[in-house]
Amino acid sequence: MSLWNAIAVGLKEIWAHKFRSLLTMLGIILGVSSLVAMNALVQGMENGARESLVAVGGLAKVRVEAQPVPVEQRHMRDLAVGLTMNDVHALRNSAPEAVKISPEMRMDGMNPTLAANGKTYRTFMTSGVWPIQAELMEHKIGHGRMFTEFDDEQARNVVVIGTGIRDELFGKPEDTGEPVIPLGRTMTINGYPFTIIGMFEHYESEQDRKARELREQEQRTRQAAGVTNSASGPQRSRGYGGGGRRGGFAFWIKNNTVYMPLNTMWMKMKSGQTNISAIPTLNNIEIRVADPDRINEALTQIRNVLMITHRGIEDFSFRTQEDWADQISTFISAARISGGLIAGISLLVGGIGIMNIMLASISERIREIGIRKAVGAEDIEVFIQILIESTVIAVIGGLVGLATSFGLIQLIRAVTPTDNAPVVTLGSMGLAFAASVTIGVLAGLIPAFRASRMNVIQALRYD
Amino acid sequence: MALLQLRSVSKIYHLGGEEIRALDDVTLDIGTGEFVSIIGPSGSGKSTLMHILGCLDTPSHGTVTLDGIPVQQATARELAHVRNRKIGFVFQFFNLLPKLNVVQNVELPMIYAGIGGRERRRRAEHALDLVEMGHRLKNRPSQLSGGQQQRVAIARALVNDPKIIFADEPTGNLDTHTGEVILSLFRRLSEEGRTIIIVTHNPEIAAVTPRRIEIRNGKIAERVDERLAGLDRAAAQSQSGPAPSSA
Ligand SMILES: Nc1ncnc2c1ncn2[C@@H]1O[C@H](COP(=O)(O)OP(=O)(O)O)[C@@H](O)[C@H]1O
Ligand SMILES: [Mg+2]
Numbered sequence: 001m002s003l004w005n006a007i008a009v010g011l012k013e014i015w016a017h018k019f020r021s022l023l024t025m026l027g028i029i030l031g032v033s034s035l036v037a038m039n040a041l042v043q044g045m046e047n048g049a050r051e052s053l054v055a056v057g058g059l060a061k062v063r064v065e066a067q068p069v070p071v072e073q074r075h076m077r078d079l080a081v082g083l084t085m086n087d088v089h090a091l092r093n094s095a096p097e098a099v100k101i102s103p104e105m106r107m108d109g110m111n112p113t114l115a116a117n118g119k120t121y122r123t124f125m126t127s128g129v130w131p132i133q134a135e136l137m138e139h140k141i142g143h144g145r146m147f148t149e150f151d152d153e154q155a156r157n158v159v160v161i162g163t164g165i166r167d168e169l170f171g172k173p174e175d176t177g178e179p180v181i182p183l184g185r186t187m188t189i190n191g192y193p194f195t196i197i198g199m200f201e202h203y204e205s206e207q208d209r210k211a212r213e214l215r216e217q218e219q220r221t222r223q224a225a226g227v228t229n230s231a232s233g234p235q236r237s238r239g240y241g242g243g244g245r246r247g248g249f250a251f252w253i254k255n256n257t258v259y260m261p262l263n264t265m266w267m268k269m270k271s272g273q274t275n276i277s278a279i280p281t282l283n284n285i286e287i288r289v290a291d292p293d294r295i296n297e298a299l300t301q302i303r304n305v306l307m308i309t310h311r312g313i314e315d316f317s318f319r320t321q322e323d324w325a326d327q328i329s330t331f332i333s334a335a336r337i338s339g340g341l342i343a344g345i346s347l348l349v350g351g352i353g354i355m356n357i358m359l360a361s362i363s364e365r366i367r368e369i370g371i372r373k374a375v376g377a378e379d380i381e382v383f384i385q386i387l388i389e390s391t392v393i394a395v396i397g398g399l400v401g402l403a404t405s406f407g408l409i410q411l412i413r414a415v416t417p418t419d420n421a422p423v424v425t426l427g428s429m430g431l432a433f434a435a436s437v438t439i440g441v442l443a444g445l446i447p448a449f450r451a452s453r454m455n456v457i458q459a460l461r462y463d
Numbered sequence: 464m465a466l467l468q469l470r471s472v473s474k475i476y477h478l479g480g481e482e483i484r485a486l487d488d489v490t491l492d493i494g495t496g497e498f499v500s501i502i503g504p505s506g507s508g509k510s511t512l513m514h515i516l517g518c519l520d521t522p523s524h525g526t527v528t529l530d531g532i533p534v535q536q537a538t539a540r541e542l543a544h545v546r547n548r549k550i551g552f553v554f555q556f557f558n559l560l561p562k563l564n565v566v567q568n569v570e571l572p573m574i575y576a577g578i579g580g581r582e583r584r585r586r587a588e589h590a591l592d593l594v595e596m597g598h599r600l601k602n603r604p605s606q607l608s609g610g611q612q613q614r615v616a617i618a619r620a621l622v623n624d625p626k627i628i629f630a631d632e633p634t635g636n637l638d639t640h641t642g643e644v645i646l647s648l649f650r651r652l653s654e655e656g657r658t659i660i661i662v663t664h665n666p667e668i669a670a671v672t673p674r675r676i677e678i679r680n681g682k683i684a685e686r687v688d689e690r691l692a693g694l695d696r697a698a699a700q701s702q703s704g705p706a707p708s709s710a
Contacts, residue, residue: 005574016562371558374519375619376547376575378540456519460558 003388010389013361014396024357025397027350028439031343032401032432037408038339039428042332044207048420049328051205052250053321057137059292062098062299063319064285064306073313080315083282087316090309091285097298100288102133105265105280107190114169114258116187116196121168126189126258127283128265134160134200136286139257144183144198151197152261155268159187160198164255174215192268194260203251207421295320343432350397351439358390358447369451370459379452386448387441394440398433405432464531465492466626466658467516472525474511474681485511486522487681493660495626498653500669501662503678509662510631512678516660517550517629518542530626547575551620553630557612559604559619566591566600569619576623590618594648610641617648627658634668646671 014021053059066083069076088103104127111122127133134146147158161182170182185196204212266280289298299318306316362369369382377385409422474486485508493499493516501509514520515527518534521542527534530549537545546552551572559568569587578586591597594614604612613633620628630649634642646668653659661668669675677684 002574002577012562367558368560371560372571372575373543374546374552374558375572376543376623378543378575380540381575457514460519460554 006385006388007392009385010392013389014393017361020357021393021396024353024393025350025400027346027353028394028397028436029350029401029404031345031347031350031439032398032436033405033408034346035340035343035432035435036402036405036424036428037412037422038343039336039431040405040409040422040424041412042335042339043423043425043428044420045335046328046332047423048205048207049332053324053328055138055203055250055254056321057286057288059295059321059325060288060290061136061321062287062289062295062302064287064302065317065319066283067315067317069313069315076311076313079311080313081277081279081281081310083285083316084277084279084309085282086279087306087309088282088285090305091287091302095298095301095305097290097294097301098287099290100132100136102130102136102286103262103280103282104129104133104284104286105262105270106283107265107269109190112190112258114165114187114189116169116182116185119169121165123165123168123256123258125256126260128260128262128269129286130262133259133286136288137254137257139254140201142199142201143181144196146198147259147261152263155261155263155266157192157194157264157268158197158260159189159194160200160257160259161187161196162200162255162257163202164252165258166199167255189258189260190269200255200257203254205251205420208251210421295322347435347439350394350436351443354390354393354440354443355446357393358386358444359450361389362386362447362451365451366454366459366462369454370456370462373454373456374460382454383448383452386451387444390444390447391437391440394436394443397440398436401436402429402433405429464528466495466497466530467491467493468526468528469516470526472515472522472527474508474515474520475523484681486515489525489681489683491676491683493627493658495658496653496656497658497660497674498650498672499660499674499676500672501660501676501678502664502666502669503684505664507678508681509664509678511681513629513631513660513662517552517627518545543575547572548623549626551623551625551628553613553616553620553628553633555632555635557604557609557616557636559612559615561604564601564603565596565607565615568604568615569622572619572623586622587618590622591615593621594618608641609637610644613637613641613645614648617645617652621652627660628652629660629662631662632664633661634663634665642668 064083064087069080073080083103085103088101091098091101106128107126111124112126114121114123114126130152131146131148133139134141139146141160142163144160146160147156151158166180166182169187170180170185173180181199182196183199186193187196188194262280287302289295291298299320302318307314310316372382373379405424409424413422469489469491472486472489472491473484476483476485487508489512501512503509511520515522515534516529518529518537519542521527521535521537525535529545532541532545534542534545552558560571563571566584566587569590570583573583573586588597588600591600594617596611596614596618599607599611599615604615607615613636617628617633620630628649633649634645637645649659649661650671661672663669
């Protein structure tokens with residue numbers, strides 16, 4: 001009997017018991033669709049997490065942070081100088097693995113108050129940095145320019161802001177319906193006036209970008225149709241991160257950047273403070289290493305340099321994105337495993353269902369098997385026929401499951417909105433399909449073996 | 464060499480420690496083109512003999528040779544092959560597959576012979592024409608009368624052009640008239656030169672066949688019981704068609 005004949009017989013059997021076959025396939029359908037859907041959701045999460053990781057500088061970025069003097073070095077506390085510009089110069093001269101270095105000095109106090117355009121906004125961080133910081137933090141200028149080394153030397157009162165600050169002080173372009181670019185406008189920081197000379201691009205996750213483009217598209221078509229913007233009622237703030245936060249915390253923070261030249265921060269904002277030292281003291285130093293794969297060597301080198309400038313006192317620490325990357329990996333694999341487990345159980349149940357129905361099927365068809373053998377079917381042909389029948393059930397279930405998975409993804413998204421669009425991968429579809437075929441074959445083995453071993457005479461007598 | 468040779472064949476069943484000799488030391492030759500009936504009372508071993516002759520079963524002792532092939536030592540796979548190519552079966556209960564239509568049922572042995580779809584269809588239709596069922600190709604077995612089903616079964620037995628056709632009580636489930644029609648069909652096939660072996664306990668059927676083998680308690684009877692074999696009447700009837708019904 002040819003393969004095609006066996007498949008045709010299998011399809012005929014399934015068609016003859018439509019409802020029973022559908023019930024049998026349900027387990028496989030659920031298993032396959034949950035496998036694909038889970039994978040897609042996890043993949044979406046992973047993509048989102050990695051996107052955020054890149055947005056804050058990627059794995060090549062190291063932050064040196066000031067740190068209290070460790071307990072065992074307490075007696076040398078008076079010698080500890082903290083992070084200073086001396087460290088920056090030393091690193092530039094002696095640590096070739098640190099290819100890009102930017103000092104960062106933050107505004108004192110908790111929340112600097114920004115004011116412009118008749119509005120005020122208490123932001124959480126305002127930093128004085130070198131121009132190269134923009135590059136280190138993966139910033140892109142959207143309008144105007146980044147300040148230059150010349151601006152820094154002159155300690156000019158200039159700032160570059162993120163779109164989050166723009167939104168708070170000058171309004172969102174979504175609300176006004178036209179671009180809001182506050183270049184040349186004056187903004188005060190804790191009362192000191194600054195000129196806005198540049199604005200970064202709006203940062204958002206892939207997911208948010210798509211959603212926003214869709215909204216804009218709809219708005220355009222509505223406007224084209226003559227419908228006025230019908231958003232009604234007073235404007236309201238939805239608090240920190242409302243709306244903008246959805247696309248991921250990392251993007252929200254990045255959009256709330258306020259950068260001024262380091263010297264401006266040092267000379268204009270910190271002068272006259274009582275505890276000030278002669279050497280500018282920093283909050284942290286951002287560094288990009290030459291090669292993220294050799295980050296350990298780079299850290300050793302940086303540490304060696306800093307131990308000299310700090311006279312052996314380890315009042316600094318490194319913060320890399322490795323931990324974050326590891327956390328992402330751990331979380332993602334945990335999510336994969338639990339999703340896989342659910343799908344696996346479903347597939348297993350589906351397989352048991354198929355085996356059950358095949359056992360029922362062969363005991364209903366004992367006489368048929370006897371007849372087939374009497375007219376010349378070999379045992380192996382009967383075996384293969386039953387195996388193919390169970391595989392055909394599983395394959396149909398698998399295909400339906402693949403189709404269903406897209407619906408399942410929509411369902412899960414409707415019930416639990418996530419930040420990240422699920423990503424259906426071909427690999428997961430292939431895996432799920434292969435799993436369903438394998439289960440069909442395995443589930444058919446015992447029934448097929450039984451059918452093939454039936455005694456032809458007894459089978460012919462049976463009724 | 465005869466087409467079928469049995470030498471000292473026994474078939475022993477064990478039922479709860481008891482030994483049942485369904486066939487006991489049977490030696491028998493059947494030649495090509497013979498038209499033979501195997502007769503005997505119920506439980507005498509006729510079916511068992513047919514199963515062994517038809518390669519559905521292997522003997523406990525003794526040798527069976529079919530068309531030169533030593534069957535008693537063949538594997539299940541070889542037996543399936545012999546059944547497929549050299550043997551056609553007709554059963555008391557027709558044994559058609561209810562889910563297949565008439566022509567598909569007749570095609571079944573050719574599927575296992577690996578014959579292509581078009582050739583299969585052509586030969587199945589030809590075989591159905593021979594049994595005058597060529598006009599019911601698409602019917603399901605359940606839509607046919609018993610006699611029609613048996614004719615389809617005969618077409619299926621013929622379709623691989625086998626050396627021997629076995630029929631186990633082929634009229635046992637039919638009314639007298641239909642049984643006569645089926646029997647005359649076998650006679651015609653025999654006249655065309657086919658080897659046919661009919662198992663029956665009905666003397667009137669046995670009367671039609673030129674050769675009768677009587678089984679009693681698993682052994683071949685020395686002398687055929689004339690009354691049981693219907694010979695007394697067969698002498699008068701054999702010229703003028705099948706034996707009339709006694710029902
Ligand atoms: N599978 C079996 N197991 C045990 N005994 C059997 C089996 N098949 C047949 N027999 C016994 O063998 C004897 C011959 O049976 P069978 O060939 O069917 O007789 P017949 O066809 O002449 O009626 C009977 O006594 C029957 O009970
Ligand atoms: Mg019998």
